[in-house]
Amino acid sequence: HLFIHSISIFQAVLIILHLSPFGSLLFSPFSSHLSSSSPIPHRERESFDSESLLSPFPQISSSGGISAMDRSPKRRSISPDDATRFPDEVLERVLALLDSPKDRSAVSLVCRDWYSAESWSRRHVFIGNCYSVSPEIVARRFPRIRSVTLKGKPRFSDFNLVPDNWGADVHSWLLVFASEYPFLEELRLKRMRVTDESLEFLALNFPNFRALSLLSCDGFSTGGLASVATHCKNLTELDIQENGIDDFGGEWLSCFPDNFNTLEVLNFSHLNTDVNPDVLERLVSRCRSLKVLKVNRSISLDCLQRLLVSAPQLTELGAGSFSQELTPRQHADLEHAFGLCKNLSVLTGLWEATAMNLSAVYPACSRLSFLNLSYTALQSQELASLLPHCPCLRRLWVLDSVGDKGLEAVGANCPSLEEIRVFPADPFDEDMINAVTESGIVAVSQGCPKLHYILYFCRQMTNAAVATVVRNCPDFTHFRLCIMNPGQPDHTTNQPMDEAFGSVVKTCKKLQRLSVSGLLTDLTFKYIGKYAKNMETLSVAFAGSSDLGMQYVMEGCSKLRKLEIRDCPFGNAALLSGLEKYESMRSLWMSACNVTMNGCRVLAREMPRLNVEVMKEEGSDDCKADKVYVYRTVAGPRRDAPPSVLTVSSL
């Protein structure tokens, strides 16, 4: 007998687990997220919701017989085991504290009571592929959702490999949400199509709406933002990032009412047109809870200085243009303003920062954990001057203009560094003399043993360097190497880069995400299939020698969830080797490979719960499947596909 009021809820949960005969099923530790109010970045919210959404309720041989798809809530089950019989209300209260989708999925599989308690207590749902499920099914499965994260187009749409009118329109979701989740508070969309009408509909139909985040979306304009600003009375978050939008001017910012003061997150850094700095300053000064402010390039340094003075509580700052020439007085004022910001943990923006101006940010860097310098092409000495001021740096994004010397400075000054991303300043300039090479990445790995995330664009690499890097940092979870010239071998030995990635997968047992590049034969994939047992995402381009390559991966990588392939010699045999795998994956993308329509038809016939879609290029061979996108779904074939997207049926 448990006296819930006298012990903490967490202890109660633990006791439930120990006593429950199914406790052993709950192997994953609880997450430390206690509150769901802080926005969790897309990356961290990994989806296991799709499993509980899609898989029918398993046949657990336990008491009482459990029927699949039992959706009647609030019914007490007849369980012979007293210890698991809790009043629903108590169970829901306890389970409401769980945030991690993995934990929730595990909980929902325990028994029917827990399934329904979990579904009633779930407030947030993450849908990694908007076509894997329909909004009606989601609403039936989780009746009390307050926060939705939706992802739409395949990732390669970022690189213009997907037609503009492909789909992933959010409007049909909003229509269902308006009736099923009228109290929706948060909506986070990635790679979805969002129109101004949808934004207006959102603003008008959800009175409790608080947080809107749009990343890599398209289809809307600043008019849609104006609707949101005008009508969402309780808005706390407006995060507009890297979208393809029509920017008709900055008047949307003036649409926030004069008494509006609840904003906590404001990010408009990628809008191009000017906003009124006075309007922004007034907005910032009355929103006392503002924690995240990321402005666009139109905001001058004078304005930024005033913003910082009125909002020193900021934890994340995206500065605007940083190239303006400052008088000594202005520089001192700016430096003083940065000095007021004692809580800054994220600093980004800093467009085209000059060395002189960059020194103004030093006073704010002492607690900085994430520094994004990818909007300014710093030289190595500028980076070397800046880094000693950031002792706590954990994440760093830079351009390759810093060169190997700059990366040596990183290795020397950032012992706590966990993530580094090096982007090309000019991806198409082969004459780039200061770009980074294999020495840079080795230097970083030598100085930063905690490194676990790397994204590295370079023009040359060697097998030995990669082996050294993973030897220095064996804990990589994300290893994304892009040698920008496709099919380029090791530049010292002229051998393929097979051994490089072989060493990565052999050494880094925790590897979750891998992107390969350079000249690669099937051997790379043999290594991947054999060693990369925890890998969930694999991106392949211009690699491989035969179908065997992909077969190795499909057969060996048991945890694979997302596979994207372009320009590789993998054909139908390769595609069909993963037949049994695709239902446990989120999606497969294959473009410019050797797959034919016939192969797709066979796949569609054998696996009816997959959508096999082919995007045809005009004028190409009728039997070629130019771009293939395969994903699991419980919603059946798409009904909104444009003419260029064919859903392959087995006919």
Add this chain to the structure above:
Amino acid sequence: VIINVVFCPMELQLGLSLPTAVTAAPFDLNGGAELQRKHYYDNNNNANKRGFDLAFPCTTTTTCKTESCDVDDASDIRSSPETITLPLFVWSANGGREENNLSHHGYIVERCTTSTKNRDRICRCDRSKCGRNEEKEDDDDDELQIVGWPPIRPWGRNKFEESNAIGRNIYENTIGCGLEEANNNYDGRDNNNNITRSIMSINGSRSSRFVKVKMEGVGIIRKINLSIYHSYPALIRSLLILFSKHCQNSSSDDDEDSGKKYTLMYQNKAGDWLTAGDVPWQKFIRSVQRIEILMR
């Protein structure tokens, strides 16, 4: 202009494919595509080779570089939207760049310029037969671009312009060697502080205008953003900085009047090579495609 045919269009139509890639889009000569041509810098200044496209009749939808053709502005070319089926990626900063650069074996791109965006079509052909010249010319340009590669998001990313470094250099450094200044048809701006200030305050310059600059005898081609300059002297100064180390004589002390003289040439949209400075700056900016510094 020196133009060479780099591949055989007939082979493209047969849809040859690379060992590692398939789907050669058939090459449509009349589809409003302007070919990417490889340029070779010929020391004999042989500017009379006819390009591939000149062998084919002009229609209103094809680009034509002959003087006799009415269609003389590449930006007038429009392809009917139906022929462009692939949304294609051109690394465009804020205004769209004029040139695509990425040397890569065997991947050839047709270029359809539309009024709003640059769109490229990918065409793959058999590497061995495409005739792409294997010799590594240092002044290789007008290279080929693959759709969606490198995999970087086109928006929001680092739009650094090399001009930024030049601007700072002008601010901090002095000028190197002597350069024969072009005739001054510029807009009369004062040479000194105004220029450096206009270069420094780039604050959100939205349209970039990148052109390649090659100096005779120098292996490396540089690229600059013309949109930040407002006059010929400004441009010349920054070019001096860029190529300063190649300008120096062996006796690097004297960098004033002694030493070599250079001439600034540029290639306009029609493909002709002209001396820079003859036309007003604004007209120059609109028509320049690439720049060369020749020793005279």
